[in-house]
Amino acid sequence: MPRPRHYSPQLSRFMVSVLYHEAKARKIPMTKLTDQLLRQSLSESAGWREAESLKVAESPPPYPAPPSAA
Helix, strand or coil, X not given: CCCCCCCCCCCCHHHHHHHHXXXXXXXXXXXXXXXXXXXXXXXXXXXXXXXXXXXXCCCCCCCCCCCCCC
């Protein structure tokens, strides 16, 4: 089954380098660092509020939750 396509913006080579070195210094993955930085920067923005109103602020889990034993 094809995966949903999402916009994936290109970052400048310099910014990738900055993220790489900062993530290495903090001992966390670059993706986690990037997510933290963007959340801190944008959490009060109009774009954040718009995304929340459209319920796309968080992606659904990649797999359905296992059925609970009832």
